[in-house]
Amino acid sequence: MRAIIISIGDEILIGQVVNSNASFIAAKLNTIGIQVIKILTVGDDEEDILNAFTDHYHKADIILVTGGLGPTHDDITRTAVSKFFKTKLVKSYEARKYVEEFLEKRNRPWNEAAENQTLVPEGAKVIPNKYGTAAGEFFERDDKYFIVMPGVPYEMESMIEDFIIPFFKQKKTDLYIVHRTLMTTGIPESELANRLGDTGDFLHGAKLAFLPSPTGVRLRISAMGTAREECEARIQEIESHIRNKAEKFIYGVDEDSLEEVLGKILVEHNLKIAVAESCTGGMISHKLTNIPGSSQYFERGLIAYSNQSKIDILHIPKDMIEKSGAVSKDVAMAMAHGIRQIAGTDIGLSTTGIAGPAGGSPEKPVGLVWVGYSDINETIAHKFNFGDGRLRVKERATQAAMDFVRRKILKIV
C-alpha cells in the first residue's frame, strides 16, 4: 500500500515549525510496510487544500492529512474535507462524547468552541482524540482510505499509534519493507562507495542509500518482499557484505550515536577516561556527558584553551609549546598523557588544532587537528584535516577523537 501525507499549516510554510509530524507518520507506516511516496505541505487556505486533495486523491491508497482541525478561525480543514467529499458537516454523538469527557477531566466548561468540535463530515468515522478536542476523521471509499488528524503532535501521534497502525497492521499486506542503517565515521562517502564496489553485485533489488553528515556517512539498507523474515534475511546478507568491506568504520546501527556506543564500550571494559581539549573547546566532554550514567566513566575534562592552562594544569613544558607550537604532535601527546596522569584514569584523550576562521598558516591550515591518545601502554597522536567551518571542524574532530578511542579499546586497526 502506498500513502501520501498532506500537512496543512502556515507555520510550516514560514519555517517556524519543522514538519516532524510527517516524519513521525512516515516512520510508523514504514514499520508495517506502508510506503510513503510523497509528503506535501500547504497553507491554511481552502483553495490550496482542495487542490492538494484533488491532485493526490487518486495517486495513493492512503491519504493522511494533518492540521487545521482546531477551534480557531484559521482551522479550515474540516470544511475543506466536507467540500471535497461533497458532504455536509453533521453533529456527531461520538465526537461529542469524547469532547465532553475531555473537558470534564480538566474541569473546563462546555462552550461554543467545544460545540463546533462535535461537527464531523457526514460519512466519516470518528477517531478519538485522547489529548484534545479535535476528533480525527476516517473515510473508507473508492477502495482507499482518507484520514484527517489534528496537527498538534501528541494528539496526532496517539491517533496513529492507537488507531491507524493497529487498523492497517491487521490488514493483510503483500509487501513488507524493512530498513537497517549502519553508522560509519572516518571515511568519505566516495571512498566508502569505492570500497563497497558495484552495488548491483550485492543488492539484488534491495536498496542502499548513502546519507552523509559532518560526522560520518549513514548507510541505509532497505529490502522489500512478501514476508518480513525474507526481508530481514536479505538485509542480513547485505550488511555482512558491507561489514566485510568496511567493518572498522562502522560504529553502530540505526539510531546509535558514537558517544552512546563509546560509553557502553567504556563500561564493558571497565575503563575511565579524562579529556584535555583545545580546539574542540569542550565539545567532546559535552557529548560524552550527554549520555545518562556517564559519570561512571567520564572523570574530568579540561579545556586548555590558553597556553598557560596547558602549562599549569597539564605540565606541558613551555619550550615544547615554543618549539613545536601548540598545534603539534608533541603537544597532543603531552596533553593526552598529562590529563591521564593528573586524573588517574585509564585513558587520556586530547585535541589540539586550528578551528578557524583565523589562525591558519600554509604549514598549519585551518582544519588541521591533532588527536592524542594515552593509555598505560602507549601515548600516540594522529593528524587530521577537517577543512573549514569552525563548528564543523569541532564536530568532526570530536567524532574522530571518540572514534579513535573506540578503535583503540576494540583493537581495530
Added chain:
Amino acid sequence: MRAIIISIGDEILIGQVVNSNASFIAAKLNTIGIQVIKILTVGDDEEDILNAFTDHYHKADIILVTGGLGPTHDDITRTAVSKFFKTKLVKSYEARKYVEEFLEKRNRPWNEAAENQTLVPEGAKVIPNKYGTAAGEFFERDDKYFIVMPGVPYEMESMIEDFIIPFFKQKKTDLYIVHRTLMTTGIPESELANRLGDTGDFLHGAKLAFLPSPTGVRLRISAMGTAREECEARIQEIESHIRNKAEKFIYGVDEDSLEEVLGKILVEHNLKIAVAESCTGGMISHKLTNIPGSSQYFERGLIAYSNQSKIDILHIPKDMIEKSGAVSKDVAMAMAHGIRQIAGTDIGLSTTGIAGPAGGSPEKPVGLVWVGYSDINETIAHKFNFGDGRLRVKERATQAAMDFVRRKILKIV
C-alpha cells in the same frame, strides 16, 4: 514572489530524517518577503522527481530543489534536472575549480566520483559549495528561477545565505514583509505575554509571534507594507514598546546567540573568563568556544565531573563537599572562585546540579542547578530548577549561566 520547495530523498519519506532543510529555506525566504506556498517531498526516483518538476514549474516564481546531488548511485537529481530542461550535462570549469579546491584542502585525491561532480546541466549557473563537492545549479528562464542545491544541511545553508538570499534581496518588490526577532531568556512565555499586555494596543496590524524553546522565547515582529522604511518604522515602535516592558530579558535580536552576545560584551569590557562545569558537562565551554575569536576572552574550562577533580584542581575543601553536597550553593561559589583564582581571569563561572535521569532526591530533585559567579568584588550563586530531560537541563543551565554573566557585566538587575 512566491516559491515552492521540492525536497528529494527517500530518507525523508521513510521518516528517518525530518525535513529541516525546507524549514530553514522557508524561514530565510520569509525574511526577505518571499512567500513559500508549498513544500513537497518526493523520493529518489527519477519519474517522481520529473513529475514534481512538471507539476510545479508553472505554479511559482521560484522553485528550490534540495537533495540528490551527491556522487553516489542514488543521487539522481542532476540527471533529472537536465532531462527536465531538455539539456545535457556538461563539464563545468567553475564546478571543477571548487571541487579541486575542496579536495586539495583536505588532502584527498582526485577520483571518478570527483570527476562526476564537475558535471552540471548546460545553461545552469554554478552555485559554489563551500563545504562539499556538489555544485548548486541556478537556472533563470521563463521569467522564473529554478535552483538546485545539495541535501546536506550545511552545504545547502551556506548556498542560501551566501548566494540565494543576497541575490533576491536586491530585486525590487511591491510588497515588503519585514521581520525582527527579539531574543529573550529567563522568562516563561505566559509571563512575557502578561508583561507585554494586550497586543492589540501596540501592534496596529503588525504581527507578533511567541516562539518558545528550551533556552528562551523568541518574539518575532512582522510588518507588511509597500515601502521597506514604513515597515521598519512600525517594527521600531513595537520593539520600543516591548523593550520598555521586558528589556532585561532581551539579550539580542534576529539570529543572535547568547554566546555571541556575551562574547562581544566580554571583548568590549576587556574581560577574561574561565569556567568550571559540573552538570553542564562542557556545554558552556563548547558554546563559548563556538564563537570565532573566543580565545581572546575564554581562558580555560574545567569539567569537574568527579568530586576528586573538584578537590584536586579547584581546591574545594573535601569537607565542604561532604557537608553541603556537591550540588550546593557553597560548592558552586567555591568552584567559581576557584577557577577564577587558578586561571587568573576577571570572571569565574560555575555550574553544579543534577542533570538526571538518575541522582535526584526529594530535597535535590533532577533539574536543580546552582550557577556560581565570581569576580574581584563578589562571589555569588543562584539556584534554578530546570525540570527534567538531561539534555534540556544542560541546555537551560548553560543559557542561564551565560545570561547570569551578561547581566552581571551590564549591571542589569
